[in-house]
Amino acid sequence: MKKSRLLLTIFSLVLFLAGCGNRQLSTLHPAGEVADRQFFLLMFSLGIMFTVIFVVVIIYSIVLYRFRRKKVGEDKIPKQVEGSHKLEIIWTSIPIFLVLCLAVPTVYYTFKLGDVRGMELVDEQGNPEALVVKVTANQYWWHFEYPGLGIETSQDLVVPTGEKVYFELAASDVKHSFWVPSAGGKLDTNTDNVNRFYLEFDPEKADEAGNLFFGKCAELCGPSHAYMDFKVKAIPKEEFEEWVAAMQNYKEPELTDELAIRGQELFQENNCFACHAITPEAGGSKLAPNLADFGNRTTVAGYLPNDVEHLKKWIKKPDDYKPGNKMYKESALSDDELEALAAYLMSLKAGQ
Ligand code: CUA
Numbered sequence: 431m432k433k434s435r436l437l438l439t440i441f442s443l444v445l446f447l448a449g450c451g452n453r454q455l456s457t458l459h460p461a462g463e464v465a466d467r468q469f470f471l472l473m474f475s476l477g478i479m480f481t482v483i484f485v486v487v488i489i490y491s492i493v494l495y496r497f498r499r500k501k502v503g504e505d506k507i508p509k510q511v512e513g514s515h516k517l518e519i520i521w522t523s524i525p526i527f528l529v530l531c532l533a534v535p536t537v538y539y540t541f542k543l544g545d546v547r548g549m550e551l552v553d554e555q556g557n558p559e560a561l562v563v564k565v566t567a568n569q570y571w572w573h574f575e576y577p578g579l580g581i582e583t584s585q586d587l588v589v590p591t592g593e594k595v596y597f598e599l600a601a602s603d604v605k606h607s608f609w610v611p612s613a614g615g616k617l618d619t620n621t622d623n624v625n626r627f628y629l630e631f632d633p634e635k636a637d638e639a640g641n642l643f644f645g646k647c648a649e650l651c652g653p654s655h656a657y658m659d660f661k662v663k664a665i666p667k668e669e670f671e672e673w674v675a676a677m678q679n680y681k682e683p684e685l686t687d688e689l690a691i692r693g694q695e696l697f698q699e700n701n702c703f704a705c706h707a708i709t710p711e712a713g714g715s716k717l718a719p720n721l722a723d724f725g726n727r728t729t730v731a732g733y734l735p736n737d738v739e740h741l742k743k744w745i746k747k748p749d750d751y752k753p754g755n756k757m758y759k760e761s762a763l764s765d766d767e768l769e770a771l772a773a774y775l776m777s778l779k780a781g782q
Contacts, residue, residue, distance in 0.1 A: 453635075455644040457611045461635035461664075463594075464614030464628070467539050475532055482528065543614070546626040549596040560628075562596045563587065567606035567619040569651060570658040570752050571719045571732060581677045581710045584719035586727050587645065588663045590670035591633040599625040602716070607649035610662050612639065616648045631664035641665050642728065654752040659732040676781035677710045680722055683777045693774025696767055708778060718757070725779040741775060742768040 453459045460469040497508065511517055551559040557578070564575040565587075575582040589595045599608050601619040609616030613629045631643070647658035665673070685691045697703065707714030710722040727736050731751055734740040743750075745768055748757040763771065 452644075453612065453639040454642055455611050459612055459635070459639075460614075461612040461639060461643065462614060462630040462632045464543055464630060465612060467543060468614050471536060471539060474535065478528055478531060544627060546596055546628060548594055548628070549626065560594055560596050561590065562598060563589070564598045565600070565608055565619065566716065567599070567601040567608065567647065567651075567658075568716075569603050570647070570654040570755055572645070572658075572660040573602075573716055573720065575712060576674075577712070579674055579678065580712045581674065581680075582707075582712050582714060582720055583677070583710055583723065584721075585729070585732055586661050586663055586723075588665065588670065588673055589629075589631060590667045591631045591636045591641075591664050592667065594628045594630050596628045597626065599627075604651050605649050606647045606651045606658065608645070609648040610643050610645045612643045613662070613664075616646075618649060631662075633666060636664040639664075653754040657731070657733050657752050659729070661728040661732075663728070673780070677723065680710050680780050682709065683779065685774070685777060687773060687777070689770050689773040690777045691774075692767075693770035693772070693777075696763070696771050697774060700763075710780070721775060721778055723778060723780040725776045738769070738772045738776065741772040745771060 451458070453461070457465065457469065457472070460466045499506075548560050549558070549562050553559055561576070562578060564577055566573040566575070571585060572587070573582065573584050574587050597608065597617075599617055599619040600623075601621050603621070605621065606619045607616050608619055610629060612635075613631055615627070615629070617625050617627050619625065636643075641664055643662040643664060645660040645662050647655055649655075651658065683690075685694060697708075703715075705715055705718035707720045708722055710720065714720055730736050730740045730744050731748070734744060734751065742765075745761055745763070747760050748755050749759045761768075
């Protein structure tokens, strides 16, 4: 009985801990400079803390064993050390030293990793040298704007690897928090100020992760907080530039498929465009996710697989998948109409 319980515990621990190994989602697999430094701080402080625990437990056990009443006798009075300067200096200086060991690198990296002076730098033509992405968090989706490039997108954040990417973080409704566990963070998105930081995505680590990292909202923000996911496509610089060019030259698709044409009509008739922009130019609607390039998105609603089936389910009853979202509770569209709308949305792709 005892043995099987132990085995069960070990087995479930293995299953549980296996979740920590996902390269796309784990702070334990740092995939860039910021995550590296944060991982170092994590391990360094854990090391110090475990050493303290280890030493204390050892001394405690020795004392417990050596000074048992049974061994030293009922009447034994131990050596009195009250007021010993030597001992007091030892147990004051060791903790001070340890706290300093924890504090110095923590403070150093807090300032170093928060250094965003690079986002102000411009080249001779006055163009910004670094890539800046403006992130707006909304219940329960993410808007990404590239002010220097004149484009915007939602849910899938596209960034180049091997360079610092600066972020300006804000929220439109309540407080959220922007977190890409593998790359570092997290930082709150607030409604009343803009927070800034940078992340770096290591080309090799990104490659190992299939050039895709998972992003999370890390601040309880409502009933669908847990579904407020986004994806980070971290791709080599050349590919990133191709993507930017495709987005800058984005054209609405010329539809030939009848189903998709019907879907486009439904999109107009149902006023979907009142909230959803369908082209990536800066200045589009920010009321709901931008749908340009939707056909190339990794997910529907941030966490469902991006296929027609899930898209239809989502459009039909969004509230089943993201309770409290601002679309509507249930759509009156028929199954055929949903099929057409999904076909249209899937046809929205950059680089055609
Ligand atoms: Cu947004 Cu939690």
